[in-house]
Amino acid sequence: MDIVKEMTHGPYIRYELGLQNLVGEAYRCESLRRARTIYRSIFEPEDNVIFIHRTSYYRCDRQAGKVRLKRFFRARLPQVRSRILPYEFDELDEDLCTREWSVEVKAKEIRVPYLLEAIENTDFMRKPASGGRIYLYNQTKDILFHMYDDRGCDVFSSDKNSLLPLYHLHRKWILDYNRYEIDGFLGKGLAGIIETGEEQKNRRKYNDRKAADLGINLRRANICHITHYFKIPSIHADKFEEEISLTSFTVQRILSTDDQVTFTAAKTEALALIDYQTHLMSMYGKKYGSYNGWSIL
Template sequence: MKAVELYLANYFNGIELAPALFYETNKAIRFEISESIAHDEPDFLKQAFYRSITLFEAVFGDEDDIILVTDVHTNNDFLRAKPLHVYSKYVKRKDLLYKLRFSTVPNLYGDEEELVTHRFSLSCQKRDVRYKQLLKAICYEDFADPTTILKHNPESGYDIFFINQSKNIIYHLYDDRGCDIIASDKESIRFLYEQYTDWILDYDKQEVDEDFSLNNYS
């Protein structure tokens, strides 16, 4: 069993690292990252940048051990020979790139038989990653911007996960609209529920409130 899958088996009951993590466990919070706003308004992504970075810094401490996972869903085998610029661009310590791991994962999107998920993973710490710029790039993915991660491979899709091995928390900013944060121990993210309750997506707010009720410790 590969390192990421082994970790998930040990701490998250072997859940699939794929969207949408929120619906895979009751130890999860789904945050609204950007409220509806016209894309032609100045600074329309300002709120998305602020919320995604704020939540990230709340989850990851300076000394926490992180696995930065990038899944690329594609039928392009070229990616194995030349990994995405996610790591070369956003990882500060170039010596860490020699530790970059690659594997393939069975298609995570059952309706696309030809797709294969190419998984890249790197063990690092917060200070090793230009995480603010990376989170902004994820928010920009649906818009014409030079930071678009798959601008040279637009036919493919991707997901980026940050795994906090020290606290057993997974952070998934899926785009400018939302972010899923799950934990192996619900109490480790209760502070997010309490401090940022106004950011919880309205559609899922009742479910989150029920899961984090003091009467529900499962």
């Protein structure tokens, strides 16, 4: 059985670890803090875990498959299994392949701080380094944990009910880019709020016109403070504010009348990502009231 392949086709949550508004050691510390917190929410010391380490390389390069695993564990390793798989990112690619090592241990036997730091260092040329992609499958809870680098981690399960406690516990850390899809998988938040084809067409047309008016090239680096505007009936205002506050957008009331509240929700991000932002924000507007466009600073 290919655990990774099976699990990654089911319900998931993607968490944001590294924050764009932080740099240097502050960025690194926050990323590791979040990773450790999420890990501890999933694994208990006596849980049965399959530790999976994968590297991909050209089939003709036999030396590329070597890796040191014992450094990730507190005690002597039990039997380690190894196998060659089709290239995990494109099984039809005959030039590349993926080598997998796996070992069954108790969660308490894993050197978790060292492991997470090694993954964190992947893109920074620092030691320790993971030397590949690492997946931790909690057999006891049927949850797969995969921190892919300093930016984020994915949590998968074949049963969405196993993910719901994690969804509620760390909802604010869910990557906004994937939030709408995740809500749909889990039947929470924006689940059931649908954008019609005509609404999508009009939204994207508005975005293109707005970007053109601003003279911004969406294909270049263009970090902006993007503010979205809403008009929400007063009876829904508190619930709207609560739900937006569980994203990484900053929500603010700017005007209240007897029957309506005007809100803003703001986030600093590349304007090239305006499509997902306006989709997400317009769905919140549709759920609670109306969405009235965006501006930048």
